[in-house]
Amino acid sequence: MCNVNRSEVFNANEVSIYHVMNKTTRSTYLFGFDVRSERNYSYRRGWYRDRMALLARFFCIDVLAYSVMSNHWHAVLRNRPDLAAKLTPREVAIRWLSVTSRAKCRSKNGGEISESEIAKIVNDPEAVEERRSRLSNISWFVRQMCQTLSRRCNKEDGVTGHLFGNRFQMNRLLTEEEVLAGMLYVDLNPLRAGLADALDDFAEVSISDRLRTLDEEAVDFGSWLAPLELPSEVDGKQVVVANKLTAAQVEEQVRKRETLSEKLGCVPMKLEAYEELLWHLAIQSRPELQASERLPANLFRGPIKLRETSVNIEELSERHAQMGRRYASPVDQQTRILLQRRLAAGDSIPIDSTWSVG
Numbered sequence: 001m002c003n004v005n006r007s008e009v010f011n012a013n014e015v016s017i018y019h020v021m022n023k024t025t026r027s028t029y030l031f032g033f034d035v036r037s038e039r040n041y042s043y044r045r046g047w048y049r050d051r052m053a054l055l056a057r058f059f060c061i062d063v064l065a066y067s068v069m070s071n072h073w074h075a076v077l078r079n080r081p082d083l084a085a086k087l088t089p090r091e092v093a094i095r096w097l098s099v100t101s102r103a104k105c106r107s108k109n110g111g112e113i114s115e116s117e118i119a120k121i122v123n124d125p126e127a128v129e130e131r132r133s134r135l136s137n138i139s140w141f142v143r144q145m146c147q148t149l150s151r152r153c154n155k156e157d158g159v160t161g162h163l164f165g166n167r168f169q170m171n172r173l174l175t176e177e178e179v180l181a182g183m184l185y186v187d188l189n190p191l192r193a194g195l196a197d198a199l200d201d202f203a204e205v206s207i208s209d210r211l212r213t214l215d216e217e218a219v220d221f222g223s224w225l226a227p228l229e230l231p232s233e234v235d236g237k238q239v240v241v242a243n244k245l246t247a248a249q250v251e252e253q254v255r256k257r258e259t260l261s262e263k264l265g266c267v268p269m270k271l272e273a274y275e276e277l278l279w280h281l282a283i284q285s286r287p288e289l290q291a292s293e294r295l296p297a298n299l300f301r302g303p304i305k306l307r308e309t310s311v312n313i314e315e316l317s318e319r320h321a322q323m324g325r326r327y328a329s330p331v332d333q334q335t336r337i338l339l340q341r342r343l344a345a346g347d348s349i350p351i352d353s354t355w356s357v358g
Contacts, residue, residue: 009170012137013081015264017064019182019323020142022168023072030153030163032070032195045204047152048073051145056224058095059144060084060136064226064266065183068204069193074186076179077138078226078264084136089128093121096131099144142168180267180306181319184281188320191282191289198294199278207278210271228274229265273304280304280313281320 010018024030031048033040045068052075056063062078087095097113121127134140150163173179183206190202200211209225267274279296283289303310 006139006170009172010079010138012079012133015078015080015082017076017078017173017179017182018138019074019076019171019173019186020138020168021072021074022142022146022164022166025162025165029070031068031073042070044149044153045069048145048149049204051148053224055099055141055144058098058135059141060087061138061141062226062264063206063224064179065186065206066204067186067189067202067206069189069195074189076173076182076186076266077141079136079138080264081136084132087132087135089122089125090118092128092132092135093118095135096121138170176267176306180269180311181316181323183266184278184316185320185323187278188281188285192285194286197289197292199275199282201294207275211275227263227265228267228269228271268307269304277304277311277313277316281316284313284317 010016028034028036030041031044032042048068049066052063052066055061060080060083062080064076064078066075067073084092094113097117121131146164146168153163154160171182173182187199187205187207190196190205191199196202196205200208202208206225210228269277275296279289289295305311
């Protein structure tokens with residue numbers, strides 16, 4: 001089937017939310033335990049997370065959810081042309097130079113940015129607007145993320161070529177229900193794959209960031225992860241639905257200098273309710289988790305609501321099954337044979353089994 005043109009999915013002038021994913025070439029396990037080389041590459045998942053966190057600081061892109069698996073990654077991202085439109089030419093130049101490789105800088109993304117580099121962009125209005133557009137473009141966000149990771153992995157392995165098999169997939173999430181389903185699907189990936197037995201067992205997933213504590217205080221993930229709750233959940237004020245903000249509305253708000261929230265929430269749901277919903281869905285896919293001591297005792301107290309409507313667990317499960325089939329890609333036959341041999345020999349392999357290998 002032919003790929004859909006990116007322009008048919010992504011609108012650079014509208015604030016919208018997208019589920020994006022990509023998988024490694026030939027579905028090899030280059031972020032986990034690779035059965036062919038018998039090497040454990042799980043530490044590379046941290047490279048991906050750190051790169052995403054860096055890019056989120058400089059791009060006008062909100063990260064709502066993410067997970068880095070053994071042979072693929074998922075993210076729910078929101079582009080923010082409204083914020084990019086408010087940047088000064090100098091801010092545009094500095095943000096762009098902070099995340100791109102520069103010929104004069106031996107350490108690539110490190111080192112002080114020179115005034116001459118900034119001036120070269122600032123003094124060219126077309127260059128400023130081109131980079132302003134890129135800073136809120138999800139394709140450029142993913143490109144800067146994947147290219148850097150590919151170069152680093154190839155350098156470590158002493159090889160050249162592609163790390164990812166094809167261009168990343170992108171699907172627009174049009175409603176709050178779709179956004180919630182997409183975030184839940186991404187956050188549940190490690191549990192469904194058998195890489196974790198609790199929501200905070202797996203480091204490179206957004207729900208773990210949201211639940212993790214440090215010295216009995218909540219970790220400050222606000223600098224790069226979008227807050228879960230919408231502002232209306234906190235202060236009761238009416239908020240603009242992010243997916244309905246058109247280019248004309250962005251321009252009008254910038255023209256009037258209306259204050260836009262630097263951060264938009266993800267869904268109108270408290271973290272406790274979101275956690276409970278994740279456990280509901282996790283148990284449906286892995287019933288043995290009901291006996292886990294990690295299962296919070298205060299769960300399943302009543303219906304979970306999205307705004308005023310109760311969430312239909314069965315409908316969410318079916319939606320997730322459809323998403324799994326959409327992204328499914330069979331592991332190549334050689335990997336299947338090697339994996340089956342290792343499992344038959346009784347070896348315990350912490351491998352991503354989100355997609356069937358049988």
